[in-house]
Amino acid sequence: MAILVDERTRVLVQGITGRQGQLHTEQMLKYGTRVVAGVSPGKGGSSVHGVPVYDSVEEAVREHPDANASIIFVPARYAPDAIYEAVDAGLRLIVVVTEGIPVHEALLAVRYASSRGAVVVGPNTPGVITPGRCKLGIMPADYFKPGRIGIVSRSGTLTYEVAMRLAQAGFGVSTAVGIGGDPVTGLSFWDVYEMFLGDPETDAVVLVGEIGGVKEEEFARLYAERGRGKPVVAYVAGRCAPPGRRMGHAGAVAFGATGTYEGKVRALEEAGVRVARRLSELPELLREALAR
Amino acid sequence: MILYEFEAKRILEGVGIPTEASVLVSEGDADRLRELASRVPGPYVVKAQLRQWGRGKAGLVRFADTLDEVERVARGMLGLEWGGERVRYVLVSERVRVLRELYLSMMVVGSPPGVLLLASGAGGVEVEERARGGLLVIRIDPFEGLRDYMVRRAAKHLGLQADQLAPLLKGMYRALWEYSLLLLELNPLAVTDRGLVAIDRKAVADEDSGNPKLSELLSRYEGELGDLQREARRWGFAAVPLEGEIAVVGNGAGLTMAALDAVADAGGRPGLFLDLGGGASADRVKAALKLALSQPRIRRVLVNVLGGITRCDEVARGLVEALREAGRPGVKVVVRLSGFMEEEGRRILEEAGLKPCGTLEEAVAEVVS
Numbered sequence: 001m002a003i004l005v006d007e008r009t010r011v012l013v014q015g016i017t018g019r020q021g022q023l024h025t026e027q028m029l030k031y032g033t034r035v036v037a038g039v040s041p042g043k044g045g046s047s048v049h050g051v052p053v054y055d056s057v058e059e060a061v062r063e064h065p066d067a068n069a070s071i072i073f074v075p076a077r078y079a080p081d082a083i084y085e086a087v088d089a090g091l092r093l094i095v096v097v098t099e100g101i102p103v104h105e106a107l108l109a110v111r112y113a114s115s116r117g118a119v120v121v122g123p124n125t126p127g128v129i130t131p132g133r134c135k136l137g138i139m140p141a142d143y144f145k146p147g148r149i150g151i152v153s154r155s156g157t158l159t160y161e162v163a164m165r166l167a168q169a170g171f172g173v174s175t176a177v178g179i180g181g182d183p184v185t186g187l188s189f190w191d192v193y194e195m196f197l198g199d200p201e202t203d204a205v206v207l208v209g210e211i212g213g214v215k216e217e218e219f220a221r222l223y224a225e226r227g228r229g230k231p232v233v234a235y236v237a238g239r240c241a242p243p244g245r246r247m248g249h250a251g252a253v254a255f256g257a258t259g260t261y262e263g264k265v266r267a268l269e270e271a272g273v274r275v276a277r278r279l280s281e282l283p284e285l286l287r288e289a290l291a292r
Numbered sequence: 293m294i295l296y297e298f299e300a301k302r303i304l305e306g307v308g309i310p311t312e313a314s315v316l317v318s319e320g321d322a323d324r325l326r327e328l329a330s331r332v333p334g335p336y337v338v339k340a341q342l343r344q345w346g347r348g349k350a351g352l353v354r355f356a357d358t359l360d361e362v363e364r365v366a367r368g369m370l371g372l373e374w375g376g377e378r379v380r381y382v383l384v385s386e387r388v389r390v391l392r393e394l395y396l397s398m399m400v401v402g403s404p405p406g407v408l409l410l411a412s413g414a415g416g417v418e419v420e421e422r423a424r425g426g427l428l429v430i431r432i433d434p435f436e437g438l439r440d441y442m443v444r445r446a447a448k449h450l451g452l453q454a455d456q457l458a459p460l461l462k463g464m465y466r467a468l469w470e471y472s473l474l475l476l477e478l479n480p481l482a483v484t485d486r487g488l489v490a491i492d493r494k495a496v497a498d499e500d501s502g503n504p505k506l507s508e509l510l511s512r513y514e515g516e517l518g519d520l521q522r523e524a525r526r527w528g529f530a531a532v533p534l535e536g537e538i539a540v541v542g543n544g545a546g547l548t549m550a551a552l553d554a555v556a557d558a559g560g561r562p563g564l565f566l567d568l569g570g571g572a573s574a575d576r577v578k579a580a581l582k583l584a585l586s587q588p589r590i591r592r593v594l595v596n597v598l599g600g601i602t603r604c605d606e607v608a609r610g611l612v613e614a615l616r617e618a619g620r621p622g623v624k625v626v627v628r629l630s631g632f633m634e635e636e637g638r639r640i641l642e643e644a645g646l647k648p649c650g651t652l653e654e655a656v657a658e659v660v661s
Binding site: 156158160184185218256257 | 294343345375376399400401402405406433434472474475477494496498500501502503532534542543544545546547548549550552553554556557562567569598599631632653
């Protein structure tokens with residue numbers, strides 16, 4: 001079980017011949033992820049770390065019909081096209097690592113993917129990892145120990161920090177999902193929570209949010225409305241960030257009253273989600289939530 | 293990129309949304325202020341142009357009845373520093389007689405992907421005020437676009453005729469796509485005896501869009517960046533100057549924000565947020581530390597790097613080099629480094645007289661002490 005990725009995941013890497021693509025293909029292979037093919041227009045016939053490279057996703061999928069997931073390392077300008085190509089070739093799980101994709105283009109690409117029943121993780125995500133079984137992403141695997149806590153996050157390195165703290169406190173991770181740091185992403189916190197809800201290997205969920213947008217508020221509304229199947233504890237970054245300033249991620253900026261730290265914490269707490277004020281409080285809150 | 297109000301106004305006018313008569317006065321035009329303002333019929337509203345929210349409460353939107361008053365108020369605003377920003381422009385607008393204030397906005401959202409249309413029968417600065425007018429939320433699927441039934445719903449909610457509201461909503465939706473806007477807000481939208489007039493507005497554009505229609509706005513924005521932000525952009529860092537004296541340098545937006553919060557929580561005063569992005573190569577960490585050290589206000593620096601597959605020993609060498617090249621006496625540098633070759637990295641730091649910390653908490657305690 002776990003969610004999104006496991007030992008049955010067969011990966012295709014789009015943009016495999018670039019620096020990032022090569023590096024992370026190697027890292028994924030080292031972790032035991034089954035990377036079956038790569039795509040790089042004009043580089044068909046070559047190979048990267050033993051993985052055969054094709055000119056198009058369609059060709060790659062034809063030669064490797066078992067491929068069921070894609071990870072995209074294509075530069076921002078070409079990344080939307082790569083998403084459409086993956087969807088049209090029939091892939092149903094697409095991880096978009098690329099940062100800086102124009103938001104309106106991402107909006108259309110992600111909407112198109114969902115209309116075809118494909119799940120887009122990202123853009124601007126470290127990916128997905130089910131510790132010990134499959135890493136479809138760029139995260140340093142050492143921080144993630146197998147276990148029964150689901151992580152869903154808008155962040156990259158902050159997710160690693162959280163996973164590391166959970167591991168030190170004796171909690172392992174069922175699956176960790178980075179939904180991405182951009183304003184528009186394929187998955188919402190709720191989408192991922194619902195997957196965890198249906199996963200017998202997940203007991204509780206840690207939600208890692210940050211200022212900007214309304215993703216945390218949306219989750220809180222749905223969590224309050226649709227029942228609280230599994231406990232959720234949260235941490236929200238950006239309490240002392242000044243309003244109107246983009247804090248690194250394109251999505252991490254509070255505009256006026258929208259997307260503030262206070263608004264998010266209030267919404268989450270009113271929905272019954274305990275919010276850790278400090279990262280160090282997360283394991284304790286998790287322990288309490290599991291005991292209830 | 294938060295647009296200036298006058299930029300948003302021009303965009304709205306371009307899509308046929310009625311606005312008030314106004315004239316823009318830049319710092320350089322200050323001596324022609326009266327002449328410029330006289331082109332607008334009085335009485336007046338004088339508005340400082342800022343790339344942030346909250347100017348109303350700060351007294352940076354002022355009424356003026358005469359040109360003398362306009363001159364006095366506008367001169368007082370130009371060049372003023374507020375929220376880390378200088379007032380470079382003021383907008384002198386005619387004061388529209390308002391019968392009723394409404395709120396309308398559109399924003400791009402991710403879950404599910406689409407555009408939210410928000411409408412409230414009460415305009416105003418505070419969300420609470422808007423909520424009193426009842427906030428209507430309509431989700432627009434980008435595949436279907438803005439439909440007439442949505443316009444009818446919004447019109448009914450606002451107590452307007454649908455054909456009165458339709459051109460506004462259609463114009464807003466068009467502007468959102470044409471100018472790659474993430475947010476477009478009419479607040480307030482005034483009901484007047486000559487129809488609906490958008491008398492104040494806010495817009496946020498996607499600076500990654502590569503949209504040629506934004507190039508003029510983007511170059512104005514970039515021209516206003518200080519040396520710190522310009523240098524940061526060159527490296528692909530995100531830098532946000534703050535009020536205090538502690539620089540927080542880290543890899544990854546979320547983690548660096550968390551470190552910033554932890555510093556503030558421990559009683560420290562953050563003076564700089566500097567995110568070098570997810571990849572923490574030695575040369576980038578070095579450049580980031582040098583940049584932080586180049587800020588005169590900064591007295592302490594917290595470097596928080598979660599390395600992962602990056603080699604900590606190389607990062608440590610980069611930090612030591614940065615200190616050798618740009619270190620300032622009396623400036624304390626605390627480093628938290630985690631990842632591959634961590635022990636070796638810590639040893640290198642210690643040899644150079646730096647205090648390596650194993651956890652964020654340790655590092656924060658050290659930097660604020």
